[in-house]
Amino acid sequence: MALFHQEKKDIVDAGLLATDYQHLDDTGSRVNGKNHHTHILCNPFFTAFTTLPTRDRLAVIEVLSNDNLKFCINETTYSLVQKLGLSDKRLTQLKSLQLEPVLLTREEIDEHIKVLFPKEHRHLTAQKIIREAAAIVAYHQCNSGRIPILLTDGALQFQLITEHHALCWIHEGRHYKKLNPIIPMHRESLEAFKKSFWDFYRQLLAYKKEPNEEKAKFLSDTFDLLFSQKTNYQDLDERIASTLAKKEKLLLVLRFPHVPLHNNPAEHGARTQARKRDISLQTKNSKGTKSKDSLMTITETAKKLLVNTYKYFCDRLSGKYEMPSLAGLIRQRSAMPVPAA
Secondary structure: OHHHHHHHHHHHHHHHHHOOEEEEEEEEEEEOOEEEEEEEEEEOOEEEEEEEOOOOHHHHHHHHOOOOOOEOOOHHHHHHHHHOOOOHHHHHHHHHOOOOOOOEOHHHHHHHHHHHOOOOOOOHHHHHHHHHHHHHHHHHHOOOOOOOEEEEOOOHHHOOOOOEEEEOHHHHHHHHHHOOOOOHHHHHHHHHHHHHHHHHHHHHHHHHHOOOHHHHHHHHHHHHHHOOOOOOOHHHHHHHHHHHOOHHHHOHHHOOOOOOOOOHHHHHHHHHHHHHHHHHOOEOOHHHHHHHHHHHHHHHHHHHOOOOHHHHHHHHHHOOOOOOOHHHHHHHHOOOOOOOO
16 A cells, blocks of 8 residues: 555645645544544545545644644744733743754654643643644745645645735625525515525636636625625624625635636535545545545545546556656646636
């Protein structure tokens, strides 16, 4: 399996450089009877699967780093831990370690954290904040493979990692679909607003085809008007206000028209993992889990690149290597224009 593990690594390395944005989502999986999470990272050229015990910010950075998670504690880290809610007392203790601003492995930063928190099962939130902040800073320092735009749903673990964070309009629309008013007047208000919501979405789709500054200004102003209105339905008003607060992330497309408006490609990958879970139920150990992720990554990426998966596996297993690598195809085809999503 070492051959296919390397294939997966090469695919992700090439995929991360193929576009300036990435889709990311996760779904549940089982490993030897325990709940895990399979993270789906993709763009138009590849789909990669990585199964980890958690779905927190560290897991997201590990996925984006292609299993090369590093940490760094410096002045930027000190500022970030405060933003994440670390107390002044713990910050002072962290500074007292006087660590060199170099990249650290997980084992190395765990040793430093043990100095601050000798009882490892206490102050878990403070430990988590330090690790996450140090991982974010290290990820920002490593320019190779770093992506500027991440497209996801609104989950908190995706925030602060990349320079720009775009949100999925389909996910946002589902919040309105979940509203279930009983009073007829409220139902009418909800239906009228949902129509306006999707009418605006279609305007954004049209903008992507012919972007210009005048249209961007008009759509920005329209967004403010649409999501500042008040209705006779309180739950709807609260949901509208929540969408307004996400304006910068929902309208990132006005600055980057090539970025998709939805996270459907990652959701399609999540469904593939869900079907695999339905059939196989679980993997039994870390080796089986890693093998499953590598083979699914190769299979789904081959489909996107229109490569015959069966022939590709036969070519690799036979040792002929007559077919070009998937990573090579990603680099080749990413140089061509990508149709707008």
